[in-house]
Amino acid sequence: MEPATMAWTAGLVGAGLVYWFVWVMGAAEVKGKRAVDLKMGSITRDKVQDKYTQYWSFFRRPKETATTQASADKVPAFVDTFYNLVTDIYEWGWGQSFHFSPSLPGRSHRDATRVHEERVADLLAARPGHRVLDVGCGVGGPMRAIAAHSGAHVVGITINEYQVNRARAHNRKARLDAQCEVVCGNFMAMPFDDASFDGAYSIEATCHAPRLQDVYAEVYRVLKPGRLYVSYEWVTTPLFRADDPAHVEAIHGIERGDALPGLRRQDEIASIAQEVGFEVVQELDLALPPSLPWWTRLKMGRLAYWRNSLVVRVLTLLRIAPKGVVEVHEMLYETAQHLTLGGETGIFSPMHMVVLRKPADADADAEAEESSK
Numbered sequence: 427m428e429p430a431t432m433a434w435t436a437g438l439v440g441a442g443l444v445y446w447f448v449w450v451m452g453a454a455e456v457k458g459k460r461a462v463d464l465k466m467g468s469i470t471r472d473k474v475q476d477k478y479t480q481y482w483s484f485f486r487r488p489k490e491t492a493t494t495q496a497s498a499d500k501v502p503a504f505v506d507t508f509y510n511l512v513t514d515i516y517e518w519g520w521g522q523s524f525h526f527s528p529s530l531p532g533r534s535h536r537d538a539t540r541v542h543e544e545r546v547a548d549l550l551a552a553r554p555g556h557r558v559l560d561v562g563c564g565v566g567g568p569m570r571a572i573a574a575h576s577g578a579h580v581v582g583i584t585i586n587e588y589q590v591n592r593a594r595a596h597n598r599k600a601r602l603d604a605q606c607e608v609v610c611g612n613f614m615a616m617p618f619d620d621a622s623f624d625g626a627y628s629i630e631a632t633c634h635a636p637r638l639q640d641v642y643a644e645v646y647r648v649l650k651p652g653r654l655y656v657s658y659e660w661v662t663t664p665l666f667r668a669d670d671p672a673h674v675e676a677i678h679g680i681e682r683g684d685a686l687p688g689l690r691r692q693d694e695i696a697s698i699a700q701e702v703g704f705e706v707v708q709e710l711d712l713a714l715p716p717s718l719p720w721w722t723r724l725k726m727g728r729l730a731y732w733r734n735s736l737v738v739r740v741l742t743l744l745r746i747a748p749k750g751v752v753e754v755h756e757m758l759y760e761t762a763q764h765l766t767l768g769g770e771t772g773i774f775s776p777m778h779m780v781v782l783r784k785p786a787d788a789d790a791d792a793e794a795e796e797s798s799k
C-alpha cells in the first residue's frame with residue numbers, strides 16, 4: 427500500500443475509533459448526558475483542577491472535617507464543590523437517581539431504582555393534594571418517580587445550584603414541572619415555613635451533614651404534626667471493626683470519595699431522631715437479606731469503567747473535557763472499589779431505612795413548653 431493511502435486509512439480508522447468511544451460507547455446510562463457534554467457544574471474550565479485539589483485536601487482525613495465547629499461549618503461549601511465536580515459524571519455513568527437500590531431478580535437497574543423510590547412514596551402514603559419535601563434532591567430522579575407514582579406535589583432542596591438547573595430541565599422534559607419544584611439551599615437551615623409539609627424523605631443525602639441532629643431538627647420543624655419522614659441513611663453496620671485496618675481503609679475510602687464528614691453507626695440513627703422529637707415507627711436495613719446485593723451494579727461495570735476512563739482521557743486530550751476530569755473520574759473509580767468492599771463485607775449499608783413520625787400533639791407540646799417559661 428502507498429504510504430499516503432496507509433496514512434489516510436490509519437487516520438480514518440483512528441477517527442472512527444474516537445467516534446465509537448466518545449459518542450457511541452460513551453453514551454449516557456439513561457440517555458441524557460453524553461460524554462462530550464461533561465462539564466464540571468458551575469466551575470469554570472480553568473478552575474476544575476484547583477477545585478479538585480482543594481476538595482481532596484479537605485476530605486482526605488474525613489473524620490477530622492467534623493471535629494471542630496470551624497471545619498464542620500465548611501462542609502456544605504465543599505459538598506457543593508464535590509457535586510460541581512461529579513454531577514455530570516454521575517448522570518453520564520449512573521443516571522438521574524444518585525443512590526443505590528437492592529438488585530431485583532430478572533429486573534433492570536432502572537426498575538430496581540424506581541421500586542426503591544416508590545417504596546418511600548408508599549410509606550408516606552403520599553397522594554394528590556399533599557406537599558412532600560425531598561431533602562437533598564440531586565438532579566431529581568427520585569422526585570420525578572415519587573411525583574408520578576403518588577400524584578403529590580414534591581419540593582426538592584439541594585445545596586448545589588448546578589443540580590437545581592439540571593433538575594428543573596429534567597422536570598420540564600418529563601412534563602412534571604407543575605408538580606415538582608426545586609430550591610437551592612442548605613438542608614440544615616431550610617427556607618420553608620414551620621409545619622408546611624405533609625411528608626418528607628431523604629435518599630442517601632443526610633450523610634453529608636456533619637451533625638445528623640441539624641438536618642433532622644429542620645425536617646421536624648417543617649413537617650406538619652402527625653406526618654412522616656422516611657430516610658435512607660448511609661451507616662457502618664455492627665460488622666464494622668475499628669481494629670481491623672481493612673475495614674477502616676474501606677470506610678475512609680467511602681468517606682473521602684463521597685464528601686462525607688464521617689459515617690455514622692447504624693445504632694446512632696434512631697436515638698438522634700428521638701433526640702429532636704421524632705417517634706421511631708420503623709427501622710430496617712434494606713441491604714440485609716432477603717434483599718439481593720445493591721453493589722452488583724458497581725461490580726458488573728468493570729469493563730464500563732475502563733471504557734469510561736478511556737473516554738475521559740481522550741476527551742481531555744482533545745480539550746473537549748476540562749483538565750481535572752481524569753482525576754475526578756479516577757477518584758470515583760477508587761470509591762467504587764471501597765463501596766463494593768463495604769457491601770461485600772457487610773460493614774457498610776447505604777440504605778438503613780428509618781420511618782419517623784412527628785407526634786400529632788407536637789405543636790401543642792411546644793406551645794405548652796414556651797408558655798411555662
Ligand SMILES: C=C(CC[C@@H](C)[C@H]1CC[C@H]2C3=CC[C@H]4[C@H](C)[C@@H](O)CC[C@]4(C)[C@H]3CC[C@]12C)C(C)C
Pocket residue numbers: 515516518519520523524525526630631633684685730731734735755758759761762
Ligand atoms: C449517595 C451518594 C452517591 C452514590 C452513588 C450514586 C455514586 C457513588 C460512587 C459513584 C460512581 C462510582 C464510579 C463511577 C465510574 C468510575 C464512572 O465511569 C461512571 C460513574 C460511576 C459509576 C459513579 C456513579 C455514581 C456512584 C455509583 C454519595 C455521594 C453520598
Ligand SMILES: C[S@@+](CC[C@H](N)C(=O)[O-])C[C@H]1O[C@@H](n2cnc3c(N)ncnc32)[C@H](O)[C@@H]1O
Pocket residue numbers: 502505509522523524525561562563564565566567568583584585586589611612613614628629630631632634635
Ligand atoms: C447522593 S445525592 C442524592 C440525591 C437524591 N436524593 C437522589 O437519590 O438522587 C446527595 C444530595 O444531597 C445534597 N446535599 C448535601 N448536603 C446538602 C446540604 N447541606 N443542603 C442541601 N442539600 C445537600 C446534594 O447536593 C445532593 O443533591
